[in-house]
Amino acid sequence: MLLVVAAFIVAFVLLLYMISPLISPKPLKLNGAHVVVTGGSSGIGKSIAMECYRQGAFITLVARDESKLVQAKKEVEKCAINDKQVVLCISVDVSKDYGQVESVIKQCQEKLGPVDMLVNCAGTSFSGKFEEVEVERFRSLMEVNYLGSVYPTRAVITTMKERRMGRIMFVSSQAGQIGLFGYTAYSPSKFALRGLAESLQMEMKPYNIYVTIAYPPDTDTPGLAEENRTKPLETRLISETSGVTQPEQVAKTVVKDAIVTMGLFRTVALFYLGSFDSIVRRCMIEREQSKAADKRE
Ligand SMILES: NC(=O)C1=CN([C@@H]2O[C@H](COP(=O)(O)OP(=O)(O)OC[C@H]3O[C@@H](n4cnc5c(N)ncnc54)[C@H](OP(=O)(O)O)[C@@H]3O)[C@@H](O)[C@H]2O)C=CC1
Ligand SMILES: CCCCCCCCCCCCCCCC(=O)[C@@H](N)CO
Structure with missing residues (x-):
């Protein structure tokens, strides 16, 4: 019985794989x-710009800090394959004023002609326990990560x-597929x-516009280093289960995905959740035990 079910699943996946080139659009050159x-002056965004x-x-790099933009422009220019290519820098906050x-x-x-591809990578993260996160942070993360992608x-x-x-x-995140300890604001x-990507895709498909969304794991960037300064132990232990990826690797994968849109849904690995709950419980018990030990001393 199990074998039959397994055989069906394998056959179904194979079939999907075989027909996917038929239902997906031509790759973008x-x-x-x-x-x-956006967010092209640092981390994942910069690596995506270099890959393209x-x-x-x-390339047009969009971010706020001008000196970081100039530095990134130099790095991207080193990846040129012909002498016609241009890197343009624009300093703007993508989350504040739509008119801007x-x-x-x-x-x-x-300057560079109509935009063929927009990569919404500007964003910021923050981790901390719900009741310890400043209330203002819930608004600012929503503004930068969500409205900062809507506006461009x-x-x-x-x-x-x-x-x-x-x-x-x-550019979403694994934390955009499942909610995890420490990420109530992020x-x-x-x-x-x-929600935006899936709805927009349905509206845009008849116009031959394709929307992709990436869910990267922890990636070795200045943004992650900053986030790690306040990261609760639980969040760190949970994140370690999927490791730290290099931004160049993330860039390769997401650029390939965007130009050759497979249109296959990514599955949420729900089986992780049970093991995360046990990490949280273990941390709590250990903390209480060490508190009790402190009192006895
Ligand atoms: N690193 C990670 O572990 C993961 C990151 N992600 C997501 O990937 C994206 C990039 O992350 P990462 O490379 O780590 O981040 P970095 O902090 O290294 O880079 C963020 C970039 O976004 C720009 N930016 C931030 N806020 C704004 C704003 N309001 N307007 C315009 N530009 C802005 C920054 O420039 P400036 O500050 O000068 O404006 C910078 O170029 C984020 O959306 C993040 O949530 C997803 C999964 C994992
Ligand atoms: C298909 C698989 C889906 C679910 C897998 C669950 C994996 C759990 C580990 C989650 C690690 C948290 C990453 C957050 C990264 C992030 O966005 C911040 N670092 C930004 O700076």
Whole structure:
């Protein structure tokens, strides 16, 4: 009986794999394409920009800090494959004023042509126990991670629809697939991206615009180093189960996914949850035991 079920599952997956090239669109050629990367001055965004540059794209890097932008531009330029390629830098806060975001997108389209691919990677994380996270943080994470992806997307979408082409990428997180200890402020902002990406994909498909969303694990970036400064023990132990990835690796995977959209759904690994609950319980018991021991002394 079990064997039959297993055989069915294997056959189904094989079938999906075989028909996926038929139902997915033609791969996007990055050579000569204009790619806008928000959060392109650091970490995952910077690696994505470098990966696209290696494939011949023209890049606009968007972030706030000008000196980090200039530094990143130099690094991206080193990945050039021809002498026509250009890296443009734009300093703007993607989460505050929609009018501003719209006007910088206009500027970069005037210089490098219509946007072929938008990578929404600007974002920030924070971990801490729910009651210890400042209330303001819940608003700011939602603003940067969610609205900071809505605004640039909104600013490029009309032209993409007119041209009947384009790719939009959102960078969520494994913490955007399941809620985890310490991420009460961060996870919801990443879950929101999933709702946005799935709804938008349904609207955009008839216009030959494809939306992808990435769920990376912990990745070795300045952003992660900053987050680790306040990370509760539980969050650290839970995160260790999926390890730390290098930004270059994440970039390779997500860029490939965006240009060759497979359209296959990613499954949530729910079986992890049981083992995480036991980590949380163990930490609590150990903390209580050491408190009790302190009292006895
Ligand atoms: N590193 C990790 O473990 C993981 C990260 N992610 C997600 O990937 C994305 C990138 O993370 P990571 O590379 O670690 O982060 P970094 O902190 O290294 O880089 C963040 C980038 O976003 C920019 N940015 C932040 N806020 C704004 C804003 N309001 N307006 C414009 N630009 C902004 C930063 O530049 P500046 O500050 O100058 O504006 C910088 O370029 C985030 O969305 C993060 O949530 C997902 C899973 C794992
Ligand atoms: C298909 C699999 C889905 C679920 C797997 C569960 C894995 C549990 C480990 C979760 C690690 C938390 C990563 C958060 C990364 C992040 O976004 C911050 N580091 C940002 O700085």
